[in-house]
Amino acid sequence: MARPATIADVAARAGVSPATVSRVMNGTRAVDQEMTERVRAAAAALDYSPSPLARSLVLGRTNTVAVVVPDLGNPTFHGVLRGLSHAAARNGYHVLVADSAESVTAELALAQQTRRRCDGLVLVAPRMPETDLAQLLRTLQPMVVVNREPVGEHASPVVTADYRLGLTELLELLYADGHRSLAYLAGAPQSASNTRRLAALEEFGATHPDLAVEIRPCGVNFVDGHDAAGPLVRSGVTGVLAFNDLVAMGLVSALGEAGVAVPAAMSVVGFDDIPFARYVTPPLTTAAVPVTELGELAWQGMWDLLSGGPPRRTVVLSPQVVRRGSTGPAARSRPETADGP
Amino acid sequence: MARPATIADVAARAGVSPATVSRVMNGTRAVDQEMTERVRAAAAALDYSPSPLARSLVLGRTNTVAVVVPDLGNPTFHGVLRGLSHAAARNGYHVLVADSAESVTAELALAQQTRRRCDGLVLVAPRMPETDLAQLLRTLQPMVVVNREPVGEHASPVVTADYRLGLTELLELLYADGHRSLAYLAGAPQSASNTRRLAALEEFGATHPDLAVEIRPCGVNFVDGHDAAGPLVRSGVTGVLAFNDLVAMGLVSALGEAGVAVPAAMSVVGFDDIPFARYVTPPLTTAAVPVTELGELAWQGMWDLLSGGPPRRTVVLSPQVVRRGSTGPAARSRPETADGP
DNA sequence: TTGTAAGCGTTATCAG
DNA sequence: CTGATAACGCTTACAA
Numbered sequence: 001m002a003r004p005a006t007i008a009d010v011a012a013r014a015g016v017s018p019a020t021v022s023r024v025m026n027g028t029r030a031v032d033q034e035m036t037e038r039v040r041a042a043a044a045a046l047d048y049s050p051s052p053l054a055r056s057l058v059l060g061r062t063n064t065v066a067v068v069v070p071d072l073g074n075p076t077f078h079g080v081l082r083g084l085s086h087a088a089a090r091n092g093y094h095v096l097v098a099d100s101a102e103s104v105t106a107e108l109a110l111a112q113q114t115r116r117r118c119d120g121l122v123l124v125a126p127r128m129p130e131t132d133l134a135q136l137l138r139t140l141q142p143m144v145v146v147n148r149e150p151v152g153e154h155a156s157p158v159v160t161a162d163y164r165l166g167l168t169e170l171l172e173l174l175y176a177d178g179h180r181s182l183a184y185l186a187g188a189p190q191s192a193s194n195t196r197r198l199a200a201l202e203e204f205g206a207t208h209p210d211l212a213v214e215i216r217p218c219g220v221n222f223v224d225g226h227d228a229a230g231p232l233v234r235s236g237v238t239g240v241l242a243f244n245d246l247v248a249m250g251l252v253s254a255l256g257e258a259g260v261a262v263p264a265a266m267s268v269v270g271f272d273d274i275p276f277a278r279y280v281t282p283p284l285t286t287a288a289v290p291v292t293e294l295g296e297l298a299w300q301g302m303w304d305l306l307s308g309g310p311p312r313r314t315v316v317l318s319p320q321v322v323r324r325g326s327t328g329p330a331a332r333s334r335p336e337t338a339d340g341p
Numbered sequence: 342m343a344r345p346a347t348i349a350d351v352a353a354r355a356g357v358s359p360a361t362v363s364r365v366m367n368g369t370r371a372v373d374q375e376m377t378e379r380v381r382a383a384a385a386a387l388d389y390s391p392s393p394l395a396r397s398l399v400l401g402r403t404n405t406v407a408v409v410v411p412d413l414g415n416p417t418f419h420g421v422l423r424g425l426s427h428a429a430a431r432n433g434y435h436v437l438v439a440d441s442a443e444s445v446t447a448e449l450a451l452a453q454q455t456r457r458r459c460d461g462l463v464l465v466a467p468r469m470p471e472t473d474l475a476q477l478l479r480t481l482q483p484m485v486v487v488n489r490e491p492v493g494e495h496a497s498p499v500v501t502a503d504y505r506l507g508l509t510e511l512l513e514l515l516y517a518d519g520h521r522s523l524a525y526l527a528g529a530p531q532s533a534s535n536t537r538r539l540a541a542l543e544e545f546g547a548t549h550p551d552l553a554v555e556i557r558p559c560g561v562n563f564v565d566g567h568d569a570a571g572p573l574v575r576s577g578v579t580g581v582l583a584f585n586d587l588v589a590m591g592l593v594s595a596l597g598e599a600g601v602a603v604p605a606a607m608s609v610v611g612f613d614d615i616p617f618a619r620y621v622t623p624p625l626t627t628a629a630v631p632v633t634e635l636g637e638l639a640w641q642g643m644w645d646l647l648s649g650g651p652p653r654r655t656v657v658l659s660p661q662v663v664r665r666g667s668t669g670p671a672a673r674s675r676p677e678t679a680d681g682p
Numbered sequence: 683t684t685g686t687a688a689g690c691g692t693t694a695t696c697a698g
Numbered sequence: 699c700t701g702a703t704a705a706c707g708c709t710t711a712c713a714a
Contacts (some may be wrong), residue, residue: 006707011571017685022709032683049481052458053403054707057394058690064437064458072423082413085440094458097438099426117405117435118394139388222620249620279563279590281622345708347691363693373699395691398706 004044008130014042030221037209064094065302066114068107072099075274076291077287078243080146083295084122091303093119100125108132112168115140119306122298128190142305144298148192149314158314159294163196164203165270166319170269171204171213173285173321178330179239179267180211185218185228185251187243193244195249197271202339218247225250233260238267238330245270245277247288250278252326262329273322282325289319350354355383397589403553405435406643407455408463409448412439416464416615417585417632421487424636425463432644434460449473456481462489462655467532475485483646485639489533491668498642499655500635503538504612507628507660511568511610512545512554514662519671520580520608521552526559526569526592526678528584535584537637538612548651559588574601578672579608586611586627593621593667604669609634616665623666 006271007025011018016035023029024039037200042048065088069077085095094245098114101105107128115121125133131152137143137154139332145158174182183316185199187194201213214235225247232240232251242248252262260266262282270277273288297315304310348366352359357376364370365380372380383389397403408425410418426436441448444507447470456462461483466474467526478484480493486499515523525542528535542554555576559565566588573592581591589611593603598604601607605622611618614629638656645651 007493008707018708019687019710020683023684026709028709035684049453049457051398051707053394054690055709057392057604057692057707060690061705062394072419072426078413078419081438082440085438086411086442089440089442095438097426097436099423099430101427101430107507112390114435116390135602165483179677206695244706253620276620279594280620291687326686347692349691359692360694360703361699364700367693369693371699376700392691393708395706396693398691398695398708450708 004051005043005044005048007050007220009046010039010042012047013046014038022050050051053103062117062119063092063296064096064118065120065122065299066096066098066111067124068098068111068114068270070100070107070126072097076194076289079291079300080124083292084299085295087296087299088302091299093299093303098300102129108136111136111140111252115143122302124288125268127188129190139199142302144161144301144305146294146298155312156288157298157304157312159297159301159317160315161193161289161294161317161319163193163319164200166271166289166321167197167200167241168204169319169321170271170285170287171211173327174239174241174267174269175204175208175211175324176238177267177327180330181237182213182239182241183232183235183244184215184241185225185247186215186216187220189249191216197241197243197315213241214247218243220244220247222246222250222253225252226254229254229258230261233258233266238269239327240266242270245272245274245284248284248286248326249277249280252282252284260325265331267327267330269327271319273320285322285324285327287319287321289316293317345392346389348389348391350387351380351383351389354387363391363623379663399660403458403460404433405437405459406461406463406640407437407439407452407459408465409439409441409455410465411441411443411448411467413438417613417630420632421465421636421639424633425640426636428637428640429643432640434640437494441603445469449477452477452481456484460484460644460647463639463643468529470531474511480518483643485618485642485646486637487639496653497654498639498640498645500638500658502542502630502635502654502660504534504660505541507630507662508538508541508610510660510662511612511626511628511640512541512552514547514664515580515582515608515610516545516552518580518608518668521671522554522578523554523580523582524573524576524578525554525556525582526588527556527585528559528561528588530558538582542604554582559584561585563587563594565592565597566593570599570601574599574607580668581607581609583609583611586613586615586625589625589627589667590618590621593623603667606672608651608668608671609666612660614661619665625669626663626665628662630658631658634658 007018008019011021021039023031024036067072100110104127121140121145124146133150143156145156147160218228248268252268270284270286277284277286348359348362352362362380364372365377441451448469461486462481465487474491484497486497488501559569589609593609611627612626614627618625618627
């Protein structure tokens, strides 16, 4: 309630100059033993601690980084935030978090605003237009980009998972199980990771002419997957690659309601390996994205920058395919014949 | 990269005093039309925006609140953070998030540190010792406490869910289904919400002499629930109240592996209604804690305080019992006889 | 070793 | 309506 003690208060009580107090608090320079103790005592008595604000202003350093994510509700960003927050704390840094609430238009301004209160910015913005991103990259350094690779030259470390590789390995898994007719449930078209997945699809298709993969616009949430079930069953595919685990779980759930057995009649794979993927029924086959590690590496990149460290580098983490119960050998007959004679 | 423009730069370019620039930027006072435009032009040309740091120092206000949570990985705190972050943003406030990584010892220092960079503190610390909490309440105002009710006098709004009521209603649900022999899987003994649940147990037991509830130390995670299955089956109870959904899901999973049918042989209820509770098999009967709303209300309380507003108040949200597939009528025979003749 | 004073970038007071 | 000037609380030359 009472106004916090200032350096002047401590100085007065200890009978020394503010400069001396500062030197004692920071161990900047040697200070006479007896004076040091007087200052310590005074500081303790007044419950003094230096104002981070004032320090930041004069030092030009806040010991805080901004993290901008599209949606705090998404387990992926959530994991990144956690990894980052822990790693930053280990270096004495604080985290200012901003949630753009999926609003692509507000994201630019939000990033700029947030950045000004901090020493750096970690940006997770899978759907931000490339030109906006380029602008931020030019003006908001030091900056680290997570989960997308900006085009063109820039000075920022990039930390991302290899979505293309992940999807390729899922395709291989399904292909090896005999699936030759698949569907891909696409996420947001502009999203970076969706683009990478599509690239994987194209490449894999080119080298496997006997495989048919139809691409269906879908979404990123449970309900999107749920709603996709009907058309999918009618389409006669034997396996589905969902954009992410949420979509996959929605789909599996809807298939269950429709009496389509997973994986007997239809195989389903997700992406991300969110914490609950292993607990649904059947447990989800998916490509695990190491989100916590992503966050830790993002901090690592930021820390390098802040310490005026080594040249930028790009870190690409490989998703780990984990085979669980939602996939199996391709069904002999088409799913819609399940209720046939 | 270049040093950001300062108010002095803008003033020089526009041929006015810094004070005038400040007035234009803040609309604090009427400024001559022509001057205003000159300032605007200069500011735009130099890409100037006022330093939040300097403003904070002179205004004594950072437009930032600190949120301390025990674990960003927990869906509950996660939801609170999301609700809070959105609500704060609507009032132009930023959120500094600190994760104490479950370390009860570090929590006190963390809260103090974090608080100093902000205008207020939202504390989610279910296991912090009461004396520490009291100290923070005394020294770190304005402050809002989430999900526990501090003892004694204090000036802080409290926002919490009624864990006692929630568990009582779950008990009623099971009792109405004929269960007379139950087990409660306890969470962290020191935790505030665990204490409230125990109170519910005691009260309900007093008014229902024909009901037996055994209390078993357990934990708060999936594995804890999983590990609890064995002893539980042998104990012969017909229903289990898990500390939370995670524990319940672990238990259900282990019961499935052990061939104990849920809910036919054993009913299980969770607590919280985390996003995936409805998607597991069988879907979990649980008491839904409105976490997002908790976060929003926490901000509301903080905002009141920051605006020098009305007297403190305590908000208690009622969990909503949602009946799903993991509960049913009490089994006639004891579970361990499931494999009997 | 210690103190004095300037300055970090802004806003608010107070004359003009 | 505008411009000096003094804070805000701290660190850091520079001087003693």
